[in-house]
Amino acid sequence: MTSWTCPNCDRTFGRSNRPHVCAAGMPIEVWLAERTNPQRRAAEAVLAIARRYRGLVIEAVGVGVLIKRARTIVELRPKMRWLDLSFISSATITSTRIARTLEMSAGHVYFVHLADRSDVDAELRGWLTAVFRAR
Template identity: 25%
Template sequence: MAELSALWRCPRCARTFANRNQSHACRPLGDLDAHFDGKDPAVRETFDRIVGIVRELGPVDVLAEKTRIALHARMSFAAFTPRIHWLDGHVVLAERLTSDRFTKIEVYSPRNILHAFRFHDPTDVDAEVTDWLTRAYAVGHQLHHR
């Protein structure tokens, strides 16, 4: 089993990354609440339900970036863009899953597969989504590399 290296912290923006000098949009994080200004309350409730599930799995950083909100461990494993009436999101998984709920699947490498979805209501976050988040959390900690 390969041991994972310590995280590298960007000296300018203080974000952590699994790889030293990793390319990124180096800018300060924004205000999480600002992402939800003018959005339906269900959009924030849906996001909060997702974060609650992930926090039950273990530590996670919620990064309010300019255009999205990322969930980050050693690497970002999920990201969300709040819209007025829905929440667009994706999880990064180590294998391709099949679900009618995925709006797009993009393969970046054999163990880095983006699965996109759209949720309208907190009840959309069910046992199937909990499974996706659990798998993505393991990818975020790079457990699939061990």
């Protein structure tokens, strides 16, 4: 899959001329510092998993953290009481931890609320590992 890099902000996207807010990302440390302690711990646990895989781009922007290859496959978005973790998977996942599911041609987008690091347990690590290995 070919990616496109915006000539103005140097961000990469899965399709050419993708609509976006043309602003450079921020250092991940800055984004993490803006989170509550529980959100920061949860985000750091997810990022530790992502950093084990080559070819992933981790981009902190105003709305959250995007983890991508050619396209975004995992997002972390802060909410008032949790981080909303979303990921794309071709697998069908049935769990009470899934807060919301969207169907799409590439599979499903699953949303999980992360209140703290303890929510990034073996089950969630397994889902993310499968996503990072598959894409």
